[in-house]
Amino acid sequence: MSTLLISFLLLVLLTSVSSIEFIYNTNFNSTNTLLHGNATIESSILTLTNSFTFSVGRAFYPFKIPTKPPNSSTPLPFSTSFVFSIAPFKDLLPGHGFVFILSPSAGTTGVSSAQHLGLFNLTNNGDPNNHVFGIEFDVFDNQEFNDINDNHVGVDVNSLISFTSHAAGFWGGGSGDKFVDLKLNDGENYQVWIDYLDSRVNVTMALAGQKRPQRPLISEFVDLSEVLLDEMYVGFCGATGQLVESHKILAWSFSNSNFSIGDVLVTRYLPSFVLSKESALRSKGFIVGTTAGVFFFVGSAVVIFVFFLRRKRSKRKEGEVHFEDWELEYWPHRVGYEDIYAATKGFSDQNVIGCGGNGKVYKGILQGVQVAVKRIPCDCEHRMREFLSEISSLGRLKHRNVVPLRGWCKKEKGSLILVYDYMENGSFDKRIFDGDENTIFGWGKRVKVLKDVAHGILYLHEGWQVKVLHRDIKASNVLLDKDMNARLGDFGLARMHDHEQIAAHTSQVVGTVGFMAPELIHTGRASTQTDVFSFGVLVLEVVCGRRPNEENKPALVSWLRRLVERGEECSALDERIKGRGQYNNNEVERVLHLGLLCTHHDPHVRPSMRQVVKVLEGESLDRSLLDRINSAAGYAGSFSSTIYPTIDEIFSSQCFLTTLCGNESI
Ligand SMILES: *[C@@H]1O[C@H](CO)[C@@H](O)[C@H](O)[C@H]1NC(C)=O
Ligand SMILES: *[C@@H]1O[C@H](CO)[C@@H](O)[C@H](O)[C@H]1NC(C)=O
Ligand SMILES: *[C@@H]1O[C@H](CO)[C@@H](O)[C@H](O)[C@H]1NC(C)=O
Numbered sequence: 001m002s003t004l005l006i007s008f009l010l011l012v013l014l015t016s017v018s019s020i021e022f023i024y025n026t027n028f029n030s031t032n033t034l035l036h037g038n039a040t041i042e043s044s045i046l047t048l049t050n051s052f053t054f055s056v057g058r059a060f061y062p063f064k065i066p067t068k069p070p071n072s073s074t075p076l077p078f079s080t081s082f083v084f085s086i087a088p089f090k091d092l093l094p095g096h097g098f099v100f101i102l103s104p105s106a107g108t109t110g111v112s113s114a115q116h117l118g119l120f121n122l123t124n125n126g127d128p129n130n131h132v133f134g135i136e137f138d139v140f141d142n143q144e145f146n147d148i149n150d151n152h153v154g155v156d157v158n159s160l161i162s163f164t165s166h167a168a169g170f171w172g173g174g175s176g177d178k179f180v181d182l183k184l185n186d187g188e189n190y191q192v193w194i195d196y197l198d199s200r201v202n203v204t205m206a207l208a209g210q211k212r213p214q215r216p217l218i219s220e221f222v223d224l225s226e227v228l229l230d231e232m233y234v235g236f237c238g239a240t241g242q243l244v245e246s247h248k249i250l251a252w253s254f255s256n257s258n259f260s261i262g263d264v265l266v267t268r269y270l271p272s273f274v275l276s277k278e279s280a281l282r283s284k285g286f287i288v289g290t291t292a293g294v295f296f297f298v299g300s301a302v303v304i305f306v307f308f309l310r311r312k313r314s315k316r317k318e319g320e321v322h323f324e325d326w327e328l329e330y331w332p333h334r335v336g337y338e339d340i341y342a343a344t345k346g347f348s349d350q351n352v353i354g355c356g357g358n359g360k361v362y363k364g365i366l367q368g369v370q371v372a373v374k375r376i377p378c379d380c381e382h383r384m385r386e387f388l389s390e391i392s393s394l395g396r397l398k399h400r401n402v403v404p405l406r407g408w409c410k411k412e413k414g415s416l417i418l419v420y421d422y423m424e425n426g427s428f429d430k431r432i433f434d435g436d437e438n439t440i441f442g443w444g445k446r447v448k449v450l451k452d453v454a455h456g457i458l459y460l461h462e463g464w465q466v467k468v469l470h471r472d473i474k475a476s477n478v479l480l481d482k483d484m485n486a487r488l489g490d491f492g493l494a495r496m497h498d499h500e501q502i503a504a505h506t507s508q509v510v511g512t513v514g515f516m517a518p519e520l521i522h523t524g525r526a527s528t529q530t531d532v533f534s535f536g537v538l539v540l541e542v543v544c545g546r547r548p549n550e551e552n553k554p555a556l557v558s559w560l561r562r563l564v565e566r567g568e569e570c571s572a573l574d575e576r577i578k579g580r581g582q583y584n585n586n587e588v589e590r591v592l593h594l595g596l597l598c599t600h601h602d603p604h605v606r607p608s609m610r611q612v613v614k615v616l617e618g619e620s621l622d623r624s625l626l627d628r629i630n631s632a633a634g635y636a637g638s639f640s641s642t643i644y645p646t647i648d649e650i651f652s653s654q655c656f657l658t659t660l661c662g663n664e665s666i
């Protein structure tokens with residue numbers, strides 16, 4: 001016990017000196033990852049090797065990390081966890097494997113493909129000057145390296161002849177002490193935990209999404225004090241030979257101090273790279289057939305297989321869903337059609353909870369969780385593909401103001417099914433337009449919703465590496481969760497719309513009339529500024545309690561502009577807000593002005609979502625927006641034929657700016 005305590009204290013002491021921690025949750029990109037050889041990033045997933053023979057890829061955390069404390073030979077402890085998938089290609093025999101490594105150099109010099117796994121080459125294998133420590137996931141049985149089988153995990157110290165190794169799998173099946181085999185390259189996602197503490201390395205693995213097995217697969221004492229240098233690159237390498245497969249890392253965390261760092265990894269609803277049953281069976285039959293008739297050379301060092309494969313297009317059974325390669329790349333996870341069918345009681349009418357422009361929405365229970373299932377008729381594959389590529393770039397779309405997308409599924413005959421978390425409190429438009437006394441929102445709650453929505457849009461625009469446009473922001477696309485947080489739904493879906501509801505000049509334009517920016521109607525080109533415009537209309541709706549286009553009434557935006565020009569904007573406030581009191585005139589004015597500015601006819605004058613959030617949160621505005629407003633006013637002044645000169649002058653007036661900026665002087 002006391003040694004444990006001492007080593008813990010030592011750990012605390014050591015790690016306070018130099019400690020590294022990082023987390024990747026399907027957000028690998030070329031700036032946060034160092035790529036060498038054939039390593040690439042596809043849909044934010046790290047892919048070490050490609051489909052060509054003899055490919056080598058290496059990928060690292062971009063900086064060397066300290067592996068020993070200053071002036072000490074005792075290596076720092078570490079804990080790392082990752083989710084990997086080794087995906088076979090259809091009709092091709094799979095090989096060879098990948099390695100988690102600590103290495104003094106990052107590049108691909110001195111490394112070979114095939115059985116050398118991108119780790120060493122023929123001459124430097126076993127050299128103590130390599131200073132390389134690795135955990136290999138090897139799917140080829142190399143006699144030269146004393147491999148135990150063609151599906152094993154091994155600890156490699158400067159050599160591909162493993163220090164120790166074990167068949168892949170975990171302890172803990174059955175009554176808790178049975179060993180369960182796992183097949184490394186069946187395309188499943190597996191989570192691995194590697195802990196190094198007090199010269200002992202523990203390696204544990206399980207199917208991703210399952211609990212960490214208690215007993216490690218490998219637990220071995222390895223003295224790394226002579227192996228590790230003071231600073232090392234940490235990452236992965238992998239290789240293929242004549243046999244090819246794709247080595248993918250989906251998520252990865254590392255820490256010198258937190259041995260629970262594996263818990264932060266998102267391990268569920270990841271994309272699946274498992275081949276369909278049919279083609280897996282076919283390749284098995286193929287292996288049996290060919291091995292019988294082919295000469296097998298297990299010679300000096302290299303094993304060469306040459307296969308000529310005739311690619312047959314797989315015959316599809318009636319009604320069976322067929323997935324294109326690009327679909328396999330996208331996540332969140334595809335959900336089985338059968339599961340969705342069962343969850344919604346066969347898309348029964350009793351389960352319908354909504355019927356929007358995009359199609360029907362059903363309520364259902366999937367894996368014990370309440371979900372909303374949206375079925376969108378769409379027979380246009382390229383639009384579906386664009387949509388999926390856009391939403392998949394958001395990774396797992398986790399933001400408290402965005403409706404979580406749990407997964408998706410494509411039916412053969414042109415319909416896309418999306419599975420969302422169920423939002424207990426329904427859509428926001430019911431709380432401003434149609435609700436009764438009890439459900440209609442007062443001022444405070446409305447402003448809270450606007451803030452939530454603004455944060456949600458900002459996340460779509462700037463929160464991930466690829467910008468996502470919502471394209472259809474309106475009150476009915478804002479949903480309220482069980483804690484009454486507002487969340488944006490239906491992002492990006494506008495591009496899947498039928499075009500009927502759009503009165504537009506070109507068939508390209510998508511969105512909802514009344515919420516579309518003028519330049520969107522003219523050019524059909526959506527942008528972050530057209531989203532800002534729609535948000536502005538939403539703001540005005542919320543303040544006035546009026547839909548943008550009500551019959552026999554002037555359009556909301558121009559009506560408000562006229563009120564402002566006449567200095568009568570106070571009369572715009574929704575009567576139902578007035579009835580409740582509890583609002584502050586200055587704040588009403590600020591929010592209203594913000595809405596007007598967002599709906600400015602010139603997209604360059606509209607604020608960015610970041611600036612919108614600032615105004616709503618009462619922070620001071622930055623100079624650039626003020627300059628843009630002022631220059632728009634100057635422009636309007638010199639060309640009196642501009643449509644809204646008066647409102648621009650109002651926009652640039654001291655009084656208008658002061659309301660936007662709170663008490664801040666400009
Ligand atoms: C990467 O793959 C290409 C084929 O796409 C191959 O020509 C090249 O040599 C590979 N590079 C490395 C370092 O493996
Ligand atoms: C490490 O050793 C060097 C030379 O022996 C010395 O100059 C330096 O101060 C030491 N650093 C620490 C952190 O003890
Ligand atoms: C193996 O790598 C070492 C170190 O980079 C290099 O000196 C050597 O020439 C390489 N050997 C082969 C056979 O590629």
Ligand SMILES: *[C@@H]1O[C@H](CO)[C@@H](O)[C@H](O)[C@H]1NC(C)=O
Pocket residue numbers: 195196197200201202214215216219
């Ligand atoms: C490694 O595994 C052994 C055996 O299960 C266990 O006693 C030890 O605490 C583990 N070490 C770490 C750092 O988890």
Ligand SMILES: *[C@@H]1O[C@H](CO)[C@@H](O)[C@H](O)[C@H]1NC(C)=O
Pocket residue numbers: 258259260261262263264
């Ligand atoms: C360690 O990481 C886990 C998972 O992220 C986290 O819940 C826990 O708070 C962390 N512990 C410390 C001491 O930072």
Ligand SMILES: *[C@@H]1O[C@H](CO)[C@@H](O)[C@H](O)[C@H]1NC(C)=O
Pocket residue numbers: 027028029030031032464465466
């Ligand atoms: C890469 O991802 C990181 C987060 O891990 C992010 O901060 C960075 O902006 C991204 N870079 C690019 C070019 O997308």
